[in-house]
Amino acid sequence: MYETFEHTADLGLRVRAPDLDRLFAEAAQALFAAIVDDLETVRPTQKIDVSLHGDDLGYLLFDWLNELLYRFDTEHLLFGKFDVRMENQNLHGSAWGEPLDPARHSLAHEVKAITYHGLKVEKEKDGWLAEVIVDI
Amino acid sequence: MKESYQGPLERVSEYCWRIPKSYKQGMRVPGLIFSDERLLEQVKKDQAPDQVANVAFLPGIQYASLAMPDIHWGYGFCIGGVCATDPDEGGVISPGGVGYDINCGVRLIRSNLYYQDVKPHLRQLVEELFRQVPTGVGKSGKYRFDQKELKHLLGEGSSYVIGRGLGTSGDLEYTEAGGHLDGADPDAVSDRAQMRGAEQCGTLGSGNHFLEVQIVDHVFDETAAAAMGLEKDMVCVMIHSGSRGLGYQVCDDGLAMLRKSPENYGISLPDRQLACAPVNSPEGQKYIAAMRAAANFAWCNRQLLMQQAREVFGRVFGRSWQELQMNLVYDVCHNIAKFEEHEVNGKRKRLWVHRKGATRAFPPNHPEIPAAYRKIGQPVIIPGDMGRASWVLAGRQGSMEQTFGTTCHGAGRAMSRTSAVKEAGGRNIAKELEAKGVIARAQSRRGLAEEQPKAYKNVDDVVEVVHKAGLSAKVARMRPIGVIKG
Numbered sequence: 001m002y003e004t005f006e007h008t009a010d011l012g013l014r015v016r017a018p019d020l021d022r023l024f025a026e027a028a029q030a031l032f033a034a035i036v037d038d039l040e041t042v043r044p045t046q047k048i049d050v051s052l053h054g055d056d057l058g059y060l061l062f063d064w065l066n067e068l069l070y071r072f073d074t075e076h077l078l079f080g081k082f083d084v085r086m087e088n089q090n091l092h093g094s095a096w097g098e099p100l101d102p103a104r105h106s107l108a109h110e111v112k113a114i115t116y117h118g119l120k121v122e123k124e125k126d127g128w129l130a131e132v133i134v135d136i
Numbered sequence: 137m138k139e140s141y142q143g144p145l146e147r148v149s150e151y152c153w154r155i156p157k158s159y160k161q162g163m164r165v166p167g168l169i170f171s172d173e174r175l176l177e178q179v180k181k182d183q184a185p186d187q188v189a190n191v192a193f194l195p196g197i198q199y200a201s202l203a204m205p206d207i208h209w210g211y212g213f214c215i216g217g218v219c220a221t222d223p224d225e226g227g228v229i230s231p232g233g234v235g236y237d238i239n240c241g242v243r244l245i246r247s248n249l250y251y252q253d254v255k256p257h258l259r260q261l262v263e264e265l266f267r268q269v270p271t272g273v274g275k276s277g278k279y280r281f282d283q284k285e286l287k288h289l290l291g292e293g294s295s296y297v298i299g300r301g302l303g304t305s306g307d308l309e310y311t312e313a314g315g316h317l318d319g320a321d322p323d324a325v326s327d328r329a330q331m332r333g334a335e336q337c338g339t340l341g342s343g344n345h346f347l348e349v350q351i352v353d354h355v356f357d358e359t360a361a362a363a364m365g366l367e368k369d370m371v372c373v374m375i376h377s378g379s380r381g382l383g384y385q386v387c388d389d390g391l392a393m394l395r396k397s398p399e400n401y402g403i404s405l406p407d408r409q410l411a412c413a414p415v416n417s418p419e420g421q422k423y424i425a426a427m428r429a430a431a432n433f434a435w436c437n438r439q440l441l442m443q444q445a446r447e448v449f450g451r452v453f454g455r456s457w458q459e460l461q462m463n464l465v466y467d468v469c470h471n472i473a474k475f476e477e478h479e480v481n482g483k484r485k486r487l488w489v490h491r492k493g494a495t496r497a498f499p500p501n502h503p504e505i506p507a508a509y510r511k512i513g514q515p516v517i518i519p520g521d522m523g524r525a526s527w528v529l530a531g532r533q534g535s536m537e538q539t540f541g542t543t544c545h546g547a548g549r550a551m552s553r554t555s556a557v558k559e560a561g562g563r564n565i566a567k568e569l570e571a572k573g574v575i576a577r578a579q580s581r582r583g584l585a586e587e588q589p590k591a592y593k594n595v596d597d598v599v600e601v602v603h604k605a606g607l608s609a610k611v612a613r614m615r616p617i618g619v620i621k622g
Contacts, residue, residue: 006552007209035273037582059395066388073381074331076274100274108582110273110342110622112384113236116391117211117409133211135236135384136343136553 002030010136011109012118018127020057024064024084027130028095031065031114032079034134035072037106042080044096052091057121060091061130065114068095076100109136141185145169145176151205151605152538155189162404163192168200170539172601175205178550178593187214190406194219195414196227198480198487202539204494205601206548206593210235212409215493216548220478220540222487223415228403229424230412231390233490235471238386238427239434240345240378241312242517243467244528244614245442246364247449247460249371251351254617261349261452262575262618269347269444270339272579272622277338279440286330289337290322293432294439297337302443309506311467312496313474315435321425325382326389329426333382333433338440342583342622344546345377346519347445349618350526356610360512360530364465366612373449373462374526374614375441376519378471379434386430390423415488424473431472438467465528466515470495470545478540489540497531497543497608505531516608518599520547522576522621523569523589526614527599534606543608547595553586560585569619576619583622 005012013030017023033039050067054060064084071077079097086092100107112135120131146154148168153176155167167188171179179185184207191213192201198220207216212232221227254261270277279302281289289296294308294315308314340347352370355361366372379386394411397419398404403412413419442464446457453460473490480487498505498514505514513530520526535541551559565584569576578584596613603610 004554006554007211010211011553037580070328070332070385072274074328102274107273107580109580112343112381113388115211115409116411117407119408135211 002026004034007133010133012131012133015130016127020086020128021084023128023130024061024086024091024093025082027061027065027132028068028079028082031068031111031134034109035107035111036078037108039080041105042078043098044081045098046077047094047096050093053089055089058119061121061132062114062116062119064091064093065132069111069114078105111136139183141180141183143185143189145185151601155185160189163189165192165197165200167192167203169203169207170601170605170607171205175593175597175601179207182209184209184214187212188217190410191217191219193405194221194228194230194410194412195403196221196223196225198222204544206493206544206546206598208548210492212407213492216544217492218494218539218542219490220487221415222485227415227488228412229415229420229473229488230410230490231387231394231423232409232411233492234387234427234473235492236384236387237378237471238383239431239469240471241434241438241467241469242374242376242519243438243442244465244517245373245445245462246366246465247371247462249453249460251369251371254349254371257452258618259575262577262620264448264452265347265445266577266620268448269441269620271620272342275339276335277440279338281334281337283330286334287322289436290325290429290432291320292316294435297436297439303439307439307464310464311435312469315439317428317431319425320428320432322429324422324426325386325429329382329385329389332385333380336380336382337433337437338444339380340377340441340622341380342579344587345622346522347441347620348374348522348616350374350614350616352612353525353615354613356612357530360611363509363512364515364528364611365463366465366528372614373445374517374519375438375445377437377441379430380437382433383430386426390426393419393423427473431469435467466517468495468517476541478536487540491542493545494542495545496541497529497535498541499531499533499536516543518544518546518595520595521589521592522587522616522619523572523574525595526616527595527610528612528614529599529602529608530611531608532606535608539607543602544598547592547598549591550593551591556588556591557582557585559590560588574616574619576621578621580622587621
């Protein structure tokens with residue numbers, strides 16, 4: 001489950017999930033929902049894999065989202081479906097999507113960057129919470 | 137998340153409030169916010185003043201952590217913030233104090249056309265600009281630079297693209313710093329950053345970036361306006377853009393490189409986004425070299441955007457841009473850190489001045505101002521919202537005395553993006569603007585709603601404060617008639 005929250009010039013993403021795997025997958029979903037108007041229009045025709053290592057969950061979330069944003073910016077790949085496995089301090093993520101097609105994809109925001117401001121990954125009573133502010 | 141600021145704000149003068157050092161343990165200097173009573177009410181609605189206090193933690197900071205009247209909540213640094221550090225006192229450089237969009241800035245181009253000449257062709261002009269100038273997400277530019285060329289561009293700035301026939305030497309003279317920062321090292325710019333920027337030089341981007349056709353609405357200072365070649369009803373073009381993906385990546389690389397720097401250099405910071413390193417450290421020097429290269433890229437970007445606009449005007453009006461006298465009035469940066477000489481407590485010092493959403497405003501007779509403007513002060517271009525106005529100001533002596541030669545940079549947001557979209561509901565913003573005589577074209581309807589005039593403070597109020605506080609003086613108010621956006 002994700003929602004956006006207000007941050008004056010930018011956009012906050014707030015994600016809740018029962019476990020870390022789904023938290024990271026949902027966060028990626030929230031990021032691309034901020035980039036493209038309707039995620040449903042993104043077909044899963046291509047897959048990329050991302051492997052990351054880190055001892056800080058906040059930084060790991062940052063790096064995961066940042067890698068996806070970089071792929072979008074340089075290869076114009078939009079993603080709509082994500083799968084993440086977290087093992088110890090390793091993240092193995094996959095993302096499915098397709099090249100941007102202006103005829104079918106209507107874009108909502110240019111996300112310039114993922115920021116560290118208010119970056120948060122926390123254990124809650126019945127699951128996990130992540131918050132990240134993206135620069136628009 | 138959006139809590140109002142509850143800390144102290146002591147009135148220093150009619151246009152300045154202080155956050156005392158005692159507010160937070162760790163503040164090295166006080167915070168000073170330039171504002172007036174009305175704007176201040178809005179400033180207090182979020183945590184922007186708290187961010188002014190946080191910046192006062194940075195090692196080597198001089199005099200005060202400053203904020204301009206268009207201050208609003210950012211990440212780490214507030215937008216509208218100014219911070220000067222002294223490298224000889226352990227002063228730091230902070231990528232967050234420059235921002236993701238390194239050398240985001242504005243340029244103004246005049247012409248010999250007047251409102252009456254353009255009015256009958258306005259729709260065609262705006263449509264043609266929208267077709268020719270790449271805007272929005274994921275758009276590549278028409279100019280391609282291979283890796284070797286990109287390195288030259290990063291090292292040399294505007295003069296590189298002008299050398300390829302995309303502008304004139306006059307353009308260089310009227311660009312802040314001549315469109316080139318010394319000490320830029322293209323090799324300090326990561327491959328990732330170069331990849332992100334490779335296709336984006338000469339593209340506008342999205343968010344608050346724009347290209348506008350404007351007319352001079354009102355002249356406040358005839359002498360200064362004449363020196364800038366501006367007169368009432370003259371048609372101008374204003375361009376607001378920065379270093380695109382290349383700059384965002386340089387900032388991102390800098391912040392990642394500095395993740396461990398608080399521990400390594402014993403710097404205690406209240407926010408990870410304030411990551412910094414001593415200017416005189418290998419990390420600090422590497423970021424500075426890359427940041428300068430990104431600044432050079434941004435100047436090339438605005439130069440190419442201007443060139444495309446000139447070509448469109450030429451085609452629409454059937455005369456070359458030279459015949460239309462589409463000359464650059466001035467180009468300013470408002471996200472940058474520069475090494476400048478300033479006086480602190482009666483002592484001349486070389487300082488790293490971070491301007492994050494703030495514009496240099498050097499007073500008359502400053503050696504860095506082009507000869508044509510030496511007597512009137514440095515031109516300052518202030519973009520407003522797309523419905524009301526933008527401004528041309530001139531730097532004043534008060535900026536050297538109070539703000540390290542700095543003034544405001546825009547209107548500043550009054551509404552978050554989400555609330556602006558909610559507020560717009562199903563309204564057609566483009567239609568509303570048209571009723572006011574503004575033709576606006578944007579890639580995204582949502583973008584137009586987020587950027588609607590109401591989402592911003594009234595830029596006239598912001599300008600009033602910097603004018604009265606003696607930071608920069610009103611020269612001319614500009615009114616938009618055509619807008620293209622991402």
